Amino acid sequence: MASTFRSPVLPTWCPGCNNYLVLAGLEKAFQSQKLSPSQVAIAYDIGCAGNMADFIKCYGVHTLHGRSIPVAMGLKIANPKLTVVVVGGDGGIYGEGLNHLVSAVRMDIDITVLVSNNYLYSLTTGQTSPTSPKGAKTKSTPLGTASLPIDGVSLVKSINPKVLAKSVDCQSPPSVIAAIEEGIKHPGFALLDISQFCLAFGKQLVG
């Protein structure tokens, strides 16, 4: 049966991209919570992950790079009955938007932040991101990344141990599906760091 959350736009991600799993997990979680599209609002970041904006049918704002969390906070404050979700990448959430993540965690606001963590800026064709491993040779760091990577889950827990923060890996699809449902159900702030391998640019990180 077709999902009530599926828009008529077919996903444009690379065949096999792990974001298909995130999309399926979100749809499954909304359906298991018996939510209708008019009860859900999603703030999308910019990037491959954020392009999900076109593929889901519910309230949504395709925001600016790094600015999805403050938009989600505004949505939740304006209408606390809404289930509010953020969909973004490691670049937007842990880089340009990191200060907003800190604010949301301190407030323990009831939003669920899904980070498609592929350790790169993928939409812009594979530059170093805040989670790229130290020494990673990428398009933007041919001599190797000088900085240490950010661990989003540890960072968030160190700011507010009360929030839900979990790391899951797309190599285990059931764990991703279960974690998304847990995040949506959690009555407070939830961060899911969803580890992914970018099929187009990830080989820079393993070779």
Ligand SMILES: Cc1ncc(C[n+]2csc(CCOP(=O)(O)OP(=O)(O)O)c2C)c(N)n1
């Ligand atoms: C304010 C602003 N800064 C930078 C960009 C360019 N830009 C677009 S997507 C992107 C990186 C996306 O990486 P990430 O958030 O990890 O998402 P992914 O594409 O890897 O899913 C950047 C730097 C932009 N669009 N807007």
Ligand code: SF4
């Ligand atoms: S470039 Fe990477 S993250 Fe983007 S759609 Fe392709 S596989 Fe997915």
Ligand SMILES: [Mg+2]
């Ligand atoms: Mg990324």
